[in-house]
Amino acid sequence: MNAKLGIAIARRLGASCVSLVFVVVAVFFITSALPGDVAQSLLGQAATPDAVAALRHSLRLDEPVLLRFASWAGGLLRGDFGMSLVSHQSVMSMVHERLLHSLLLAGITTLFAVPTALLLGTLSAIFRNTVFDRCVSVLTLCVVSVPEFLVATLAVLVFAVQLHLLPALASISDIHSIGSFLAAFSMPVATLGCVIVGQMARMTRAVMVNVLSSSWVEMAVLKGVSPTAIILRHVLPNVVAPLFNVMALSLSYLLGGVVIVESVFHYPGIASLMVDSVASRDIPLVQTCALIFCAAYLLLTTLADVVALFSTQERSRA
Amino acid sequence: MSGHSPPPLITVRNLCLTGRRATGPETTIVSNVSFDVAEGEMLALIGESGSGKTSIALALTGYARTGCRIAQGELRVAGHDVRTMGASELRSFRGKTIAYIAQNAGAAFNPALPLMEQVIEPALTHHILPRKEAVDHAIALFEMMALPTPHTIGARYPHECSGGQLQRIMAAMALITEPEVVIFDEPTTALDVTTQIEVLEAFRVAMRQCGFTGVYVTHDLAIVAQMADRAVVLKNGSVQEEGPTGQILNKPTQSYTRQLVAASQPHLRNHDALPPATPLLDVQNLMVGYGAIMPNGHPRHTIVNSVSLPVRAGETLGIIGESGCGKSTLIRAIAGIQPWSGGNMFFAGEPLPPRIEDRTPQQRQHLQLVAQNADLVLNPALSVGATLRRVLTFYNEDASDAALNRVLDMVRLPAAVAGRYPTQLSGGQKQRVNLARALAARPRLVLCDEITAALDTVVAAAILDLMMELKRELGVSWLFVTHDLHALRSVCDHVAVLYAGHCVEFSTASALNAPPRHPYTRKLESSVPEMHPGWLDGVIRQNGLKPGRVAPIPAHGCCYMPRCPVAVADCAQTPPPTWQAPSGALINCHLQAPDLS
Numbered sequence: 073m074n075a076k077l078g079i080a081i082a083r084r085l086g087a088s089c090v091s092l093v094f095v096v097v098a099v100f101f102i103t104s105a106l107p108g109d110v111a112q113s114l115l116g117q118a119a120t121p122d123a124v125a126a127l128r129h130s131l132r133l134d135e136p137v138l139l140r141f142a143s144w145a146g147g148l149l150r151g152d153f154g155m156s157l158v159s160h161q162s163v164m165s166m167v168h169e170r171l172l173h174s175l176l177l178a179g180i181t182t183l184f185a186v187p188t189a190l191l192l193g194t195l196s197a198i199f200r201n202t203v204f205d206r207c208v209s210v211l212t213l214c215v216v217s218v219p220e221f222l223v224a225t226l227a228v229l230v231f232a233v234q235l236h237l238l239p240a241l242a243s244i245s246d247i248h249s250i251g252s253f254l255a256a257f258s259m260p261v262a263t264l265g266c267v268i269v270g271q272m273a274r275m276t277r278a279v280m281v282n283v284l285s286s287s288w289v290e291m292a293v294l295k296g297v298s299p300t301a302i303i304l305r306h307v308l309p310n311v312v313a314p315l316f317n318v319m320a321l322s323l324s325y326l327l328g329g330v331v332i333v334e335s336v337f338h339y340p341g342i343a344s345l346m347v348d349s350v351a352s353r354d355i356p357l358v359q360t361c362a363l364i365f366c367a368a369y370l371l372l373t374t375l376a377d378v379v380a381l382f383s384t385q386e387r388s389r390a
Numbered sequence: 391m392s393g394h395s396p397p398p399l400i401t402v403r404n405l406c407l408t409g410r411r412a413t414g415p416e417t418t419i420v421s422n423v424s425f426d427v428a429e430g431e432m433l434a435l436i437g438e439s440g441s442g443k444t445s446i447a448l449a450l451t452g453y454a455r456t457g458c459r460i461a462q463g464e465l466r467v468a469g470h471d472v473r474t475m476g477a478s479e480l481r482s483f484r485g486k487t488i489a490y491i492a493q494n495a496g497a498a499f500n501p502a503l504p505l506m507e508q509v510i511e512p513a514l515t516h517h518i519l520p521r522k523e524a525v526d527h528a529i530a531l532f533e534m535m536a537l538p539t540p541h542t543i544g545a546r547y548p549h550e551c552s553g554g555q556l557q558r559i560m561a562a563m564a565l566i567t568e569p570e571v572v573i574f575d576e577p578t579t580a581l582d583v584t585t586q587i588e589v590l591e592a593f594r595v596a597m598r599q600c601g602f603t604g605v606y607v608t609h610d611l612a613i614v615a616q617m618a619d620r621a622v623v624l625k626n627g628s629v630q631e632e633g634p635t636g637q638i639l640n641k642p643t644q645s646y647t648r649q650l651v652a653a654s655q656p657h658l659r660n661h662d663a664l665p666p667a668t669p670l671l672d673v674q675n676l677m678v679g680y681g682a683i684m685p686n687g688h689p690r691h692t693i694v695n696s697v698s699l700p701v702r703a704g705e706t707l708g709i710i711g712e713s714g715c716g717k718s719t720l721i722r723a724i725a726g727i728q729p730w731s732g733g734n735m736f737f738a739g740e741p742l743p744p745r746i747e748d749r750t751p752q753q754r755q756h757l758q759l760v761a762q763n764a765d766l767v768l769n770p771a772l773s774v775g776a777t778l779r780r781v782l783t784f785y786n787e788d789a790s791d792a793a794l795n796r797v798l799d800m801v802r803l804p805a806a807v808a809g810r811y812p813t814q815l816s817g818g819q820k821q822r823v824n825l826a827r828a829l830a831a832r833p834r835l836v837l838c839d840e841i842t843a844a845l846d847t848v849v850a851a852a853i854l855d856l857m858m859e860l861k862r863e864l865g866v867s868w869l870f871v872t873h874d875l876h877a878l879r880s881v882c883d884h885v886a887v888l889y890a891g892h893c894v895e896f897s898t899a900s901a902l903n904a905p906p907r908h909p910y911t912r913k914l915e916s917s918v919p920e921m922h923p924g925w926l927d928g929v930i931r932q933n934g935l936k937p938g939r940v941a942p943i944p945a946h947g948c949c950y951m952p953r954c955p956v957a958v959a960d961c962a963q964t965p966p967p968t969w970q971a972p973s974g975a976l977i978n979c980h981l982q983a984p985d986l987s
Contacts, residue, residue: 297511309502
């Protein structure tokens with residue numbers, strides 16, 4: 073049984089590794105195909121063609137694309153993500169701090185959003201087609217469909233500009249107390265939370281409705297089992313796998329999809345770093361950021377699948 | 391009612407149940423239903439689908455499905471006034487005073503929990519027994535239900551048990567709290583007839599030993615005769631007739647009950663002489679399976695094993711066997727949607743390629759498949775007319791309104807049906823449209839996969855009548871797959887009996903009644919419930935019950951050997967020969983005519 077589970081997990085991890093290789097290839101060639109040129113953008117409009125060519129040569133941009141890919145991929149294997157073309161710092165050191173900031177934001181949002189979403193989704197599945205369910209449904213639909221730049225901008229307008237309750241910028245460098253922590257994070261987290269909770273609550277509801285309308289739940293009701301016990305004992309083991317997938321899909325958005333929120337609140341995360349590096353055509357930085365987003369997505373979905381394998385291992389014997 | 395009868399344990403007075411779809415007005419499901427059940431009595435609720443019998447049974451537990459509501463009436467069960475109880479009172483009432491056995495045990499067990507956890511749950515929930523004693527009690531109940539390996543079966547998950555086992559385990563789950571009332575909701579409908587006997591017998595043993603009061607919901611009058619003391623006949627949510635079982639079955643007073651009884655009686659529909667022996671479809675030594683191809687060229691799991699069947703032009707060939715015997719796979723192979731790994735097929739003298747893509751347009755047109763479940767086959771977004779017209783244009787037939795009406799007329803549907811959508815049709819009408827879809831292609835052979843299995847008795851009888859009329863009018867041949875021996879006898883010219891992918895007997899339908907017969911044919915025959923009350927006792931006395939796990943099929947011997955009551959030593963060693971009985975039947979068995987009579 074355990075050997076079988078081990079093989080299944082190893083296969084899943086192997087599949088993820090293969091996907092990762094494809095991601096590495098895709099990231100490199102897509103970013104290489106981006107229009108624009110770092111030498112041109114560094115030197116500005118007035119640069120002479122000779123100066124641009126000289127800079128291109130010194131940055132090794134004139135080498136064949138396959139050769140550049142080989143040296144880049146080789147660097148990745150050694151843990152070397154290359155040097156920024158613009159700041160001449162190592163990409164690793166530039167990304168490091170930004171990634172921590174992003175993970176902090178994602179982590180806080182997760183802590184707040186996941187329980188809320190699961191609770192809302194489960195409750196509206198239990199009380200489906202009641203007024204409560206309809207309210208949650210309409211609310212989550214509104215929240216999902218309003219673009220986040222609007223939510224973020226409105227939040228700034230109301231809480232920072234009109235009410236002067238919170239600072240408009242999330243400056244995380246001067247967090248000294250709980251108060252300043254809340255001031256910095258409440259608006260970005262709330263904005264991100266809106267989208268995540270809306271999405272996740274709706275998907276949770278769908279998963280739960282599906283399970284709750286099964287005939288074994290009806291059977292449990294007819295045995296006199298209490299609603300709490302039905303949810304915890306009967307339903308939970310059956311929804312672990314789909315719910316982890318729901319969470320993985322929603323949470324993977326927290327690293328890559330937060331460009332707008334980071335920009336609006338001037339939050340020094342990795343998404344805003346990527347936007348800046350695209351603007352300056354700093355390709356190694358763009359590649360690393362893209363790679364991090366893809367890897368996070370891959371990691372979360374793999375994790376969800378491994379959890380699913382664990383949750384059904386008892387049943388899949390023999 | 392005599393004055394001496396004890397006070398009823400269940401009293402239902404003027405019960406009305408209503409329901410509504412997601413949108414739309416509230417409609418009445420059950421109106422003004424009243425009945426009593428005395429202590430220790432078994433009452434049958436008889437009715438076809440939509441008669442409200444399950445809704446009434448569920449209402450006894452104070453439960454109504456989503457969208458449904460107990461609108462009015464009085465419900466008294468074992469001294470409880472069900473309608474006035476609050477949520478927590480209902481919880482301690484359900485599972486303790488009244489237990490429910492659901493129709494489909496496969497779906498009614500939680501797939502993620504071991505069976506024992508679920509079986510002892512009512513006892514733990516209602517604090518009747520501590521865990522250890524509950525487990526012991528469950529094991530005792532498993533023994534009473536004649537389940538194999540009663541000490542360890544509880545550790546299995548639902549998907550590790552067969553349907554018949556699950557149904558008995560569910561009965562054990564219901565009885566673990568020693569409830570006063572047990573509701574049986576069509577508990578054997580989804581089972582094969584041979585399994586049904588074991589389950590029915592287990593229920594009767596439980597009734598004798600535990601002495602509960604029962605409500606048995608079913609549409610099968612023969613089961614009612616075995617299980618119930620009294621019966622209530624329902625139609626469209628109202629009571630048609632009520633009385634002792636014997637009276638309902640033998641002297642029904644209401645026309646609907648008479649109609650039901652008549653439809654359940656076996657009756658011969660096929661009166662035509664056997665057509666001349668020109669095979670239209672000739673299946674020779676067909677092997678079909680699933681899984682990876684093994685070194686011997688056959689798939690890992692063989693489903694149909696060396697089956698040969700001739701279908702004559704203008705006849706009906708019936709294929710019978712229990713679930714999993716390979717009858718649907720055989721049909722799918724003939725239809726060209728399941729490739730075969732060995733054997734040949736000839737259609738109208740021409741070889742028939744395994745893949746439908748390789749067949750000629752004529753072959754495709756002349757060989758039509760009618761699937762079991764019309765709900766799944768008919769496109770809900772297309773009107774009946776559009777569905778049929780598509781067939782006509784696909785085969786370059788005349789697709790005018792007149793042609794369309796002709797097709798609908800063939801299946802006795804009014805022309806107005808052309809404008810309707812599948813959801814606006816009844817089950818029987820949908821099955822007629824399903825047939826019409828096949829007939830529109832002007833086929834020579836129609837493959838019918840259990841087309842009456844999902845229909846009510848009366849509706850199914852009408853479909854069988856229609857099949858026979860079409861056979862006479864159009865001269866089509868039918869290949870009729872079923873697990874219902876009555877239906878098979880009633881419409882078929884020839885019959886093939888399938889067991890574990892082998893054709894164990896091939897005979898004319900009339901020879902099926904006369905010995906010698908294959909032991910499995912005999913078993914099937916004796917397993918079909920009959921309407922007289924002593925039937926089950928007789929079968930049990932005759933065959934005995936063989937609980938326990940059946941041995942695997944021997945690699946080289948006879949496929950039926952593990953279950954065969956007359957098996958001899960040879961059966962495990964060599965494959966049985968096929969020999970011809972005087973009646974013309976081809977029997978695949980080691981034993982000879984005198985032993986099989």
